[in-house]
Amino acid sequence: MKSQLPRHADIVSGAAGGPALNALLPPVCPVSNEEIAIAGAVGPSGWTSLQFIAAPCCARCGIPFAAEYGANVECPSCIAAPPDFVTARAAVVYDEASHNLIVGFKHSDRTELAPMFARWMARAGRTLINSASVLTPVPLHPRRLAARRYNQSLLLAAKIAQMTHARLAVSDLIRRRATPPQKELSADARRRNVAGAFGLAKGAAARVKDAHIILIDDVLTTGATLSSAARTLRKAGAGRVDALVLARVVKGGIGAI
Ligand SMILES: [Zn+2]
Numbered sequence: 001m002k003s004q005l006p007r008h009a010d011i012v013s014g015a016a017g018g019p020a021l022n023a024l025l026p027p028v029c030p031v032s033n034e035e036i037a038i039a040g041a042v043g044p045s046g047w048t049s050l051q052f053i054a055a056p057c058c059a060r061c062g063i064p065f066a067a068e069y070g071a072n073v074e075c076p077s078c079i080a081a082p083p084d085f086v087t088a089r090a091a092v093v094y095d096e097a098s099h100n101l102i103v104g105f106k107h108s109d110r111t112e113l114a115p116m117f118a119r120w121m122a123r124a125g126r127t128l129i130n131s132a133s134v135l136t137p138v139p140l141h142p143r144r145l146a147a148r149r150y151n152q153s154l155l156l157a158a159k160i161a162q163m164t165h166a167r168l169a170v171s172d173l174i175r176r177r178a179t180p181p182q183k184e185l186s187a188d189a190r191r192r193n194v195a196g197a198f199g200l201a202k203g204a205a206a207r208v209k210d211a212h213i214i215l216i217d218d219v220l221t222t223g224a225t226l227s228s229a230a231r232t233l234r235k236a237g238a239g240r241v242d243a244l245v246l247a248r249v250v251k252g253g254i255g256a257i
Contacts, residue, residue: 030101030113040112042101049097053090053124053248061223062089063250083223084230085215085241087128090248091120094219098247102218106152114152117246118159121216125160125244128214133166134207135244138217138229139198141178156246157216166214172204173215173229182221190224197225198232209237220248 027039031046042050056065058075061083065075092098104110105117122129129135137153145151154170161168176199182190200208213233215226220243230241 030104030110031097040114040116042116046097050101051093051095051097052120053093060085060087061220062087062248064093083227084234085223085226085243088220088223088226088243088245088248089124089128090220090245091117091124092247094221094247094249102247106218107148111150111152111155114155114159118156118163121156121244121246122160122163125214125242128242128244129160129164129166130212131165131167132212133164134169134172134211134213135161135166135216136169136173136213136229136233138215138225139171139173139175141175143178153217156218160216160244169204169207169213171201172207173233174199174201182225187222187224190222191228194225194228196228198229200232200236205236208233210239213238213241215241215243217243217245218247220245222249 026035027037027041028034029036029041029043029046031042031049034043034045036043053062053064056068057063058065058078059072060074060078063075063077065073094102101113101117105113135157137151137157139145139153140148140151157168158170160166175197177197179193179197182193185193215229215233217226220226223243226243226245230243233241
């Protein structure tokens with residue numbers, strides 16, 4: 001007879017049972033679902049399947065290059081249509097392995113992963129972040145925030161701020177309108193979808209003026225969302241806007257979530 005008990009991986013990932021139940025069970029690797037010794041970490045086979053991004057890469061958007069082309073070289077996409085942020089950096093390639101990580105973090109309450117992701121991101125963004133940087137999470141629309149109960153980008157930004165002593169701007173940037181999910185949209189449609197989606201919170205203008213802002217998000221797909229947010233901040237007088245994400249799509253990889 002088939003067991004009616006939920007699978008261990010489902011329980012720990014939050015697909016069955018709640019956080020209290022999770023605390024009683026051995027932790028599992030968020031990539032491979034194997035049991036591991038410490039919660040909020042990746043197991044040995046998970047490590048080998050993740051692709052961490054290192055130089056050489058596009059000087060602007062950070063997409064990895066197959067070969068070293070010299071300093072300050074940008075990819076064809078950035079040359080053809082420069083994004084509104086100065087520099088973007090990502091910790092890992094968005095592929096099947098990191099997809100599992102991010103889906104668990106974003107949709108299954110696996111918030112215990114935030115410190116590990118923040119360490120990866122602080123390393124990927126080490127040339128951008130200093131104590132004067134203002135880490136600004138990409139906001140969710142209030143309706144989406146109510147449904148998800150937490151903004152994964154804010155969790156990441158808060159942990160990175162703790163580690164690097166950069167400043168944290170929790171709510172200066174706001175989502176003015178709810179935008180449909182970008183998943184099935186072309187690059188052009190994504191740009192149109194998020195155009196004008198962001199604004200500044202009341203009283204934020206003085207804090208944004210001349211600031212070095214680093215937008216924090218989970219995934220960079222085409223860069224349309226980050227570019228739209230950067231445009232809003234630049235129009236408000238920000239001195240410089242960069243972006244730091246956990247994972248980025250690399251052409252030929254899997255699509256967005
Ligand atoms: Zn580029």
